[in-house]
Amino acid sequence: MPPLLRSASPFGVDALGFAGAHLSPAAVAALTRLDEVLGSAVHPQLAAAWETATLPASVLDPLIALDLMRPDGVDADEAASSMFSGWRTYVLARTDASVATAYNAQSGLFRTAVRLGGSPAQFAALDDEIAAFRIRGVFALTEPGHGSDIAGGLETTARRDGDAWVIDGAKRWIGGADTADVLVVFARDVADGQVKAFLVPRTAPGVALTRIEGKVSLRPMQNFDVALDGVRVAETDRLPRVRAWRDVAGILRALRSDVAWIATGMQAGALDAALRYVGAREQFGGPLGGFQLVQEKLARMLGNLTSSLGIVTRLSAAQDAGDVRDETSALAKMQTALLARETVSLAREIQGGNGILLAHDAARFFADAESVYSYEGTHDINALIVGRALTGESAFT
Structure with missing residues (x-):
């Protein structure tokens, strides 16, 4: 499997370069190491993991060894930023949504709950253990x-x-x-x-x-x-800074951007899968990638991915600047998950009957997009959060 950071991405710029516009060289190097491990050690296991509905330790252990919550050479503030965690999630999800979700259960959900909900003493005692996966x-x-x-x-x-x-x-x-x-x-x-x-x-x-x-x-x-x-x-x-639902909402507000990055990374993985397929497949005496209708679908996929990357990078930049709002994270999750649904469907369609086979990757993205569309706030719930901000009126019943 080719390195995921170096294949198609917005307007012909590779994703490694696009990430470099937002991150330090050390952070990009950490993502490159992640990319290489995913390609060599994780991707070969995914079809069997899907078939057996298991997530063996051999999938996550190589990622844990990279210490990606505190990567070597990366400034601590950057390592903890929404931008770095977003790109890390993107690279993980570009390989597989289950892998990204499992990793983020620790790095996002659990760590954020302790960071925002725990006392300073609890956070100080637990964070290093959480980051190293010694406490899960x-x-x-x-x-x-x-x-x-x-x-x-x-x-x-x-x-x-x-x-x-x-x-x-x-x-x-x-x-x-x-x-x-x-x-x-x-x-x-x-x-x-x-x-x-x-x-x-x-x-x-x-x-x-x-x-x-x-x-x-x-x-x-x-x-x-x-x-x-x-x-x-x-x-x-007890986590003493969780005193009411508003405190839980604050934790969720910080986490919803992770799901938008997952939805974006999945689109990149689906586009990778489609491009690999059309580059190797021939029909009617010519390469599948040379047909007009196929190229139109690929162009739509790239358009969706480009739009989604614009949304999530802007969201993470705003959050890192201290502008964290329910409506902006809800809008990002709502729109990227919606676009992901179309993008992965087009990837499966391009692969024809082979698109339902795990060997060609698109099938995983196609099925997983339904979960991403639903969790961390359904499309409808996120739309109501955005609508409330737009109108000043709550339509929740």
Whole structure:
């Protein structure tokens, strides 16, 4: 598989050069190392991972070894920036959405929850361990009966009992829960009705995991139902800066840009797959890439990718400048995921019947785009966030 950073990207400029317009040479070098490892060590495993619906340690371990949350030679502020994490996500997703989602469960969801929700002492004690994957964690917010309406509908409860809390409830779609040391569980305090967050050990008495079977999207990424029955958690394991839903919303606001970068990276991977295919395939006595209709589809794919890269780089630049808004991250996620749906569909279409085979890559992107379109806020929910900002009127019911 050719290095992903060096194939097609906006207006004939390779993605390595495009990233270099936003990042230091050291950061680009770290992305190049990631790209090389993905191509040599990860991509060859993806068809089998999809077929068996497993994510073996041999997929993530080479990425963990790169220490990409604190890469050598990269300034700490740049390494923690939305721009660098965005490009890192782009490169991961250009190979596979499950790989990007699994990595970001740690680097994005878990790390951000501790960084924004934890006390300074908790963050200082845990961040190095999180960055090195020595402590693994997941974000447990969604519930069996509440996804889009989780803000008002969250039913998991937390009751103070002396120096501890007792948590009861259920969570759903918790990716990577089986390999996590800690679950960040969001629960409603029965005393004041406000949402709180807790670091719950996966092995704590009363925690039970059930794998969700039968997925047709993000198959290597393992998702779980989590039952919480009288789970006791020490007060010292509560994240004290999560006092109400507005604090959870602040965490999600910081994370939604990651999903927009995933949607953008998937489009690049789909375009790569389509170009490899048309470069090798002949029909009607000539190369498939020489047909007008094929070239029109490729041009639309590149247009979608170019538009998406413009959106996400501008979003990350704004966030790094301190301008973090619900409506801008919602707009980015909404639009890039919508464009991704079309882009991956065109890649599968260009490959014809072969487009449903894992060997040609487009099938993975085609199926995974449906998950990305739905998680971290559906298209409709993100549209309502944008609409509220545009009109000043809330259309949420």
